[in-house]
Amino acid sequence: PRQALLGPAEIRDLAELLGVTPTKKLGQNFVHDGNTVRRIVQLAGVQPGETVLEIGPGLGSLTLGLTEAGADVIAVEIDGRLAEQLPKTAELLQPGAALRVVHQDALRVTELPGDPVRLVANLPYNVSVPVLLHLLEHFPSLRAGIVMVQAEVGHRLAAGPGSKVYGAPSVKAAWYGDWRIAGQVSRQVFWPVPNVDSVLVGFERDAEPGTEAERRATFELVDAGFQQRRKMLRQALSGVLGGSAAEASAVLERAGVDPQARGEQLGMPDFLAIARARGAAGD
Numbered sequence: 178p179r180q181a182l183l184g185p186a187e188i189r190d191l192a193e194l195l196g197v198t199p200t201k202k203l204g205q206n207f208v209h210d211g212n213t214v215r216r217i218v219q220l221a222g223v224q225p226g227e228t229v230l231e232i233g234p235g236l237g238s239l240t241l242g243l244t245e246a247g248a249d250v251i252a253v254e255i256d257g258r259l260a261e262q263l264p265k266t267a268e269l270l271q272p273g274a275a276l277r278v279v280h281q282d283a284l285r286v287t288e289l290p291g292d293p294v295r296l297v298a299n300l301p302y303n304v305s306v307p308v309l310l311h312l313l314e315h316f317p318s319l320r321a322g323i324v325m326v327q328a329e330v331g332h333r334l335a336a337g338p339g340s341k342v343y344g345a346p347s348v349k350a351a352w353y354g355d356w357r358i359a360g361q362v363s364r365q366v367f368w369p370v371p372n373v374d375s376v377l378v379g380f381e382r383d384a385e386p387g388t389e390a391e392r393r394a395t396f397e398l399v400d401a402g403f404q405q406r407r408k409m410l411r412q413a414l415s416g417v418l419g420g421s422a423a424e425a426s427a428v429l430e431r432a433g434v435d436p437q438a439r440g441e442q443l444g445m446p447d448f449l450a451i452a453r454a455r456g457a458a459g460d
């Protein structure tokens with residue numbers, strides 16, 4: 178059954194009631210279009226009774242779409258005024274909705290009141306990649322998700338080696354599973370209207386390809402490899418592979434990676450192979 182969602186008038190009224198002026202610092206752009214909300218919930222494949230994690234619920238636009246679909250929602254919001262109002266808004270518009278609000282910084286949250294299987298969120302754009310990586314690291318129960326992010330960030334998350342936008346976030350994201358662009362979203366559905374384009378990104382989690390120690394080692398190599406993306410790997414990784422280009426070359430050769438290649442040509446499994454080759458050398 179269709180239930181109440183937030184339109185432009187409700188968003189404006191709630192913001193006024195709370196005395197909230199959306200801030201850029203917290204990436205506060207609120208969706209005021211029910212069709213967009215229902216499209217996101219449908220793309221996410223939310224099932225009734227399923228525990229869903231939402232980051233940055235704001236005034237509750239997406240939250241109410243999720244509860245409408247029968248999800249059991251855990252919402253993490255950093256802004257105290259918004260976190261305090263959200264249960265009241267939900268109770269008013271969808272009495273009995275299954276919602277727990279956690280007033281916390283999503284970058285610091287390590288415990289939740291439940292084990293969410295799906296992430297559905299319109300992320301704060303300035304921290305979307307760190308938030309995603311933090312959640313995937315700390316909440317293994319998350320199996321899949323749909324997130325709205327700045328278009329450039331979305332394309333980077335979904336990129337593979339050889340793509341112009343391929344970078345450290347692409348490789349780190351690939352550690353956790355498969356990522357794809359799931360759709361575009363018009364700027365006009367937000368208040369205030371943002372000055373960047375948005376896309377929806379979907380992910381499906383896979384078994385992690387290595388241990389936690391190997392993940393850390395791989396991410397360290399990825400950061401070093403992309404910090405100097407124009408340099409050959411034997412140079413870019415010399416600092417983390419023994420100190421000299423010659424030592425780095427030896428490790429790269431053991432890993433089956435061309436020492437003259439550049440970071441942007443390597444896939445996640447290559448970086449993992451380098452981490453393992455270094456480990457085997459005992460340093």
Ligand code: SAM
Pocket residue numbers: 203204205206207208209232233234235236237238239240253254255256259281282283284298299300301302304
């Ligand atoms: N989900 C709402 C919607 O679609 O209308 C709001 C989305 S708005 C783009 C991002 C939200 O994330 C804001 O409510 C903001 O206060 C919140 N936020 C920003 N940084 C955060 C953080 N580090 N942890 C949790 N929430 C955060």
